[in-house]
Amino acid sequence: MSHHIVEARDLAHVYPDGHEAIRGITFRIAHGESVGVIGPNGAGKSTLLLHLNGCLLPSRGEVRVGEFPVTRETSPQVRRAVGMVFQDPDDQLFMPTVLDDVAFGPLNYGLAPGEARQRAVAALERVGMANLQEQTPYRLSAGEKRAVAIATILAMTPDIVVMDEPSSNLDPRGRRRLIELLKSFEHTRIIATHDLELVLEVCSRVILLDAGSVVTEGPAADVMNDESLMLKHGLERPHSLRHKHPH
Amino acid sequence: MHMADALISPAVGGTMWAASAGLLAWCARKIRQTLDDRLVPLMGVLGAFIFAAQMINFTIPATGSSGHLGGGLILAVLLGPYASFVVIASVLTVQALFFADGGLLALGCNIFNLGFFPAFVALPLIYRPIVRDARGGVRLWLGSMLAAIVGLQLGAFGVVIETTLSGISELPFDKFVMLMQPIHLAIGIVEGLATAAVVAFVARTRPEALVMPSAPVDFSVNLRPVQTGLLIAAVIVGGALSWFASSHPDGLEWSMGKVSGREELESREAGIHEDMARVQEKTAFLPDYGFKTGEPEETQAWPAVNAGTTISGLVGGAMVVALAGLAGYLLRLRRKTA
Amino acid sequence: MDEFGAMDSPAHRLDARAKAVATIAFIVAVMSFPPYELSGLAPFVIYPVVLLALSGIPPAFILRKVLIAAPFAICIGLFNPLFDRHPVVLPGGLVVAGGWISFASILFRFALTVSAALVWVASSGMHRLCAGLERIGAPRAFVVQLLFLHRYLFVVADEGLRMRRAMDLRSAGARGPSLRVYGSITGHLLLRALDRAHRVYAAMRARGFDGRVRALRETESRIGDAAFVVCWIAFFAIARKWNLAEALGAWITGGAR
Incomplete structure (x- = not known):
């Protein structure tokens, strides 16, 4: 199962305006693992995620997905294996109807319309949104949009799911549904978020980023239980950990 | 200046449809040739931006009234001629289909008037030669103003010609020109100011945003004949305008009065005396003008009125409308019970 | 509608x-x-x-x-x-x-x-x-443009509306901002639109977009x-x-x- 491994080696990215968003990141994520990427605003989380499916290409170092380096040439295959759920579902849902949108990926990868439709319906069922097929994405609630955005990725049957702030803008019920959904995945999951409670529930391991570098990584509960470390990097110790381990 | 279907004859509407559809197909091919698929979301979102920008007003310097962006010129500046024409066409289509702003038959006219002139005349012949790569300053402001004014003057003139050729409105050509051109001079100035203000801001804050994946400009080859043609057209139009202005001095006065009169009505500060004066001016104008325009010929052209025909026409017409309404009501009823 | x-x-x-x-x-x-x-x-x-x-x-x-x-x-x-x-x-x-x-x-x-x-x-x-429209022969680029325009019309218009509201709240009843302020507000709106276009493009590429927009068709x-x-x-x-x-x-x- 080595082809589901995601690996970054000394990864760095400099934007055209000279801003160095990430500087020398190295990590290795194994098959089926669920990893949280945490850190303050501007730590480089989003930039890092965009490298995982070749939306951005490294200025230095490399990203490997299943032993393949991510380059311009390999990015079409990489994008099939790595499904990316973007922060704003309005950016991700660009087609006129929900069904068209979920079928967009499968159609691009050459599935026949009938097959693509089946896949799309199955993916919508998986996230509990099969009744919304004919809706316009604009009309959906934030929670529904998020679920459909996840379905667009599932329809491409990726091995690895990457998510940027999946719980932003969700109401508590929508967030709860999302967490249960994420827990039920067997995919390798990489989730960048400020929602530390979500990380605690869904992820076994966290990578803490600040100023474009990895500060530390380790089991989620251990890293996030270090109050001084968390405060130093613009975060805080999750409440649920405080209750479990009173002073 | 969106034209409505009710003023367009099928011949004019059809011709302009064909012209705009041809241009659209040509632009679509040009865009496909660039092979830059970034244009797909970019064009869509920029079209949406035009709608949003039209909701934001600004105070026009030295007048106290307000205006907003029309959008034709800024799209041309951002996207280049081909993509901007397609975007403008899509904006006008959505306005026609969803907001009943400008009709379907008139859509060809509207796309041509508001899309062709900014993208293929104002941009390559005025904006680019003057502004070149200036990111602000006199060049940008002058180029934007001139390009917007010329684009809108030509567009307004197109409206006049298409309406006159359709022959449904009774407004005579000369009066219509005198009404439209000054109004669109004002609109053009507003458009130029707004465009320059936005371009200047983007140039200051994020200059790289102004370098768009647009189609290569291959105007250089056939630029000269177009320029010559435009020059000739400008001379003719200018000559015709000055002739009208001198032979109908009151016409100009009147259309100006009409413009300022409208503004007065909108502004709350205008005193009631002024309003009364306006009303007087307007009522005084009617007998002066209305009775004199080419009455003899048109009286003959007017078909003899037959009261009987009109009675049966009116009765029958009312009956048919009532029947149609009834049919619709019954159909609805059936659907509801079904 | x-x-x-x-x-x-x-x-x-x-x-x-x-x-x-x-x-x-x-x-x-x-x-x-x-x-x-x-x-x-x-x-x-x-x-x-x-x-x-x-x-x-x-x-x-x-x-x-x-x-x-x-x-x-x-x-x-x-x-x-x-x-x-x-x-x-x-x-x-x-x-x-x-x-x-x-x-x-x-x-x-x-x-x-x-x-x-x-x-x-x-x-x-x-x-x-x-x-x-596409099946009666309208240019593809135009049809796709209509779809995208319609999709993002309300999203971007909402942004415009929010900016206008924020502006109105601080403009003390004036009819509109000066040209300079207008340039900045509308310019910001434009930059946001450009950013969005960029993100949408990334999302499209992430799902295998190759320049052709495919949709399930069922009209017969x-x-x-x-x-x-x-x-x-x-x-x-x-x-x-x-x-x-x-x-x-x-x-x-x-x-x-």
Whole structure:
């Protein structure tokens, strides 16, 4: 199962305006693992995620997905294996109807319309949104949009799911549904978020980023239980950990 | 200046449809040739931006009234001629289909008037030669103003010609020109100011945003004949305008009065005396003008009125409308019970 | 408008192309009448009325839209009574300027064409409409542009609305900002739009976008659609050739001419 491994080696990215968003990141994520990427605003989380499916290409170092380096040439295959759920579902849902949108990926990868439709319906069922097929994405609630955005990725049957702030803008019920959904995945999951409670529930391991570098990584509960470390990097110790381990 | 279907004859509407559809197909091919698929979301979102920008007003310097962006010129500046024409066409289509702003038959006219002139005349012949790569300053402001004014003057003139050729409105050509051109001079100035203000801001804050994946400009080859043609057209139009202005001095006065009169009505500060004066001016104008325009010929052209025909026409017409309404009501009823 | 597009009714089930062809034929027929026609236009009312009734869209919605769009036609049409002042005798001995007749005709045509177009669009929905457009041969780039424009129209307009609200709250009742402030606000809106385009493109690429927008299509021509088009065009032709309303009126009033 080595082809589901995601690996970054000394990864760095400099934007055209000279801003160095990430500087020398190295990590290795194994098959089926669920990893949280945490850190303050501007730590480089989003930039890092965009490298995982070749939306951005490294200025230095490399990203490997299943032993393949991510380059311009390999990015079409990489994008099939790595499904990316973007922060704003309005950016991700660009087609006129929900069904068209979920079928967009499968159609691009050459599935026949009938097959693509089946896949799309199955993916919508998986996230509990099969009744919304004919809706316009604009009309959906934030929670529904998020679920459909996840379905667009599932329809491409990726091995690895990457998510940027999946719980932003969700109401508590929508967030709860999302967490249960994420827990039920067997995919390798990489989730960048400020929602530390979500990380605690869904992820076994966290990578803490600040100023474009990895500060530390380790089991989620251990890293996030270090109050001084968390405060130093613009975060805080999750409440649920405080209750479990009173002073 | 969106034209409505009710003023367009099928011949004019059809011709302009064909012209705009041809241009659209040509632009679509040009865009496909660039092979830059970034244009797909970019064009869509920029079209949406035009709608949003039209909701934001600004105070026009030295007048106290307000205006907003029309959008034709800024799209041309951002996207280049081909993509901007397609975007403008899509904006006008959505306005026609969803907001009943400008009709379907008139859509060809509207796309041509508001899309062709900014993208293929104002941009390559005025904006680019003057502004070149200036990111602000006199060049940008002058180029934007001139390009917007010329684009809108030509567009307004197109409206006049298409309406006159359709022959449904009774407004005579000369009066219509005198009404439209000054109004669109004002609109053009507003458009130029707004465009320059936005371009200047983007140039200051994020200059790289102004370098768009647009189609290569291959105007250089056939630029000269177009320029010559435009020059000739400008001379003719200018000559015709000055002739009208001198032979109908009151016409100009009147259309100006009409413009300022409208503004007065909108502004709350205008005193009631002024309003009364306006009303007087307007009522005084009617007998002066209305009775004199080419009455003899048109009286003959007017078909003899037959009261009987009109009675049966009116009765029958009312009956048919009532029947149609009834049919619709019954159909609805059936659907509801079904 | 989009809500109505997602409804289901006999009118919705018609192929968007069939409705397009019939509606365009309708508009051409209506607009080809001479300027002073009134009674000859009356039978054409049946088309938007029937389509509206079949679609189940509330008539008040269409009526409101027509009224909102009316000012332009009224403005230009009002010149007709000003410039065309030949006396016309109405039944009952009333004399009016001929321009009033053509003015009324303009308004009638306006109401007919606008309502027909609105019902067509409302009973189709944007995506079916675009699919139809593409199949009658509209350029692909244009159809895709329409879809994307429609998709992001409300998203970007919401952003514009929020910015305007924020501006209004701090502008102490002034009518609008100065040109400089305007440039900054609208410029920000533009930059946000550009950023969004960038993100949408990334999302499209992430799902294998290669320059072609593919969509599931399910429109197939049926005999019903063809019959719909043929019947209406035949009706328009007959109503254009013979003044049905007048014939009916003559029959009712005992053939009095």
